[in-house]
Amino acid sequence: MPKSSGRPPVAPASRFWSKVDKTDTCWLWTAGLDISGYGRFFDGTKESKAHRWAFQDDAGPIPSGAIVLHSCDERMCVNPAHLRLGTHDDNMADMRARGRQARGCRTNTAKLTADDVVVIRELFAAGGVSQAALARKYGVTSGLVSTIVRGETWSHIGGPRTQVGRGKGSRSSG
Ligand SMILES: [Zn+2]
Numbered sequence: 001m002p003k004s005s006g007r008p009p010v011a012p013a014s015r016f017w018s019k020v021d022k023t024d025t026c027w028l029w030t031a032g033l034d035i036s037g038y039g040r041f042f043d044g045t046k047e048s049k050a051h052r053w054a055f056q057d058d059a060g061p062i063p064s065g066a067i068v069l070h071s072c073d074e075r076m077c078v079n080p081a082h083l084r085l086g087t088h089d090d091n092m093a094d095m096r097a098r099g100r101q102a103r104g105c106r107t108n109t110a111k112l113t114a115d116d117v118v119v120i121r122e123l124f125a126a127g128g129v130s131q132a133a134l135a136r137k138y139g140v141t142s143g144l145v146s147t148i149v150r151g152e153t154w155s156h157i158g159g160p161r162t163q164v165g166r167g168k169g170s171r172s173s174g
Pocket of ligand 1: 025026027072073074077078079082
């Protein structure tokens with residue numbers, strides 16, 4: 001007869017990390033989330049935010065009053081390398097900083113990295129690919145691609161500039 005002590009206890013840490021999808025950057029919590037989008041984890045005694053639990057598991061207890069901040073801005077992320085201790089004031093400062101960035105990021109150009117810009121210029125200069133195709137590939141407008149290949153935007157980034165003539169053939173009058 002087995003003892004009546006119920007299931008053998010599983011260490012909270014092994015349960016915790018089995019719910020984590022470790023990508024190359026962020027380690028994403030795959031179990032339940034709270035209404036704010038933070039992971040929730042019940043360790044058998046109490047429920048915690050998953051990223052706080054991960055931080056404690058890695059670095060030890062969180063001082064009272066301290067909060068655990070994400071450097072990656074991904075609330076589901078529990079990668080200890082992306083977590084740091086901070087205060088509520090730090091958090092508000094981060095949110096303000098990100099608010100400014102977020103406004104900038106809604107512009108078309110922010111979808112592209114400097115590398116993308118160089119590749120777009122090289123592909124277009126090499127020929128055989130239209131601005132519209134590049135725009136679709138990178139999820140931006142063809143108008144933006146046009147300004148990129150001419151060097152009007154991202155002018156500080158390298159890559160070949162291509163002057164796109166509108167009136168093609170208009171010079172060949174003789
Ligand atoms: Zn992360």
